[in-house]
Amino acid sequence: MNEKIDFSGLNLDKSTVKVIEELLDQLKELIKHKPDNTITILDNLKTDLINFKPKKSSDQGKIHASVKELKSAFKYHYDIINRHKEDKSASIYLLVFYAVECGLKAVWLKNNGLSGTDQIQDQALISEKGHDLTVWTKKLRLPAIITGKHDTTETLMFHLSRDKSSWDIGKVHQTWRYGVKINSDDEQKLVAWLNQVCDWIKEKI
Numbered sequence: 001m002n003e004k005i006d007f008s009g010l011n012l013d014k015s016t017v018k019v020i021e022e023l024l025d026q027l028k029e030l031i032k033h034k035p036d037n038t039i040t041i042l043d044n045l046k047t048d049l050i051n052f053k054p055k056k057s058s059d060q061g062k063i064h065a066s067v068k069e070l071k072s073a074f075k076y077h078y079d080i081i082n083r084h085k086e087d088k089s090a091s092i093y094l095l096v097f098y099a100v101e102c103g104l105k106a107v108w109l110k111n112n113g114l115s116g117t118d119q120i121q122d123q124a125l126i127s128e129k130g131h132d133l134t135v136w137t138k139k140l141r142l143p144a145i146i147t148g149k150h151d152t153t154e155t156l157m158f159h160l161s162r163d164k165s166s167w168d169i170g171k172v173h174q175t176w177r178y179g180v181k182i183n184s185d186d187e188q189k190l191v192a193w194l195n196q197v198c199d200w201i202k203e204k205i
Contacts, residue, residue: 015121065116070105071102073098077098091176100133103205105136132169156168158189
């Protein structure tokens with residue numbers, strides 16, 4: 001019996017390969033602690049795989065984008081931003097936010113060998129949490145000079161002017177879109193951070 005499995009006929013992206021690696025690691029641990037039950041463990045695993053039913057996607061109705069489309073969106077948004085550098089309006093800030101979101105997703109997809117957002121398996125990345133740009137910067141391992149700006153929290157935070165309530169950066173696009181005022185110091189820090197990330201994306205996209 002050939003001890004090696006031929007994977008050449010499989011078309012696996014990096015995310016799928018990582019899941020397989022984790023599965024094999026777990027299987028190795030099970031067999032190590034229960035060597036006499038190896039055949040039973042493998043049979044159960046095979047049965048589980050046969051009966052496996054993918055979870056229904058929570059992003060039904062969501063419009064997906066390809067890497068090419070995300071790259072084009074980043075460049076288009078950035079071109080407008082660059083032509084309005086002196087504009088300090090919420091409209092421009094909103095465009096910076098979306099430019100960064102498109103750029104980060106494009107780079108992440110490319111790095112993981114995926115062609116579009118429809119191939120993202122991590123539900124957190126295609127849910128509302130996907131707007132938290134610090135999640136993407138951490139996954140992409142951006143330089144500490146950028147990610148280290150908020151080591152005391154898991155994400156960048158800001159406060160609304162009207163009630164001082166605290167929110168994460170994943171919600172800031174709503175404030176700029178709806179005209180809700182946020183603390184001016186927080187806003188300046190957020191915009192400066194977004195511009196830093198924009199500069200990083202330009203080098204990677």
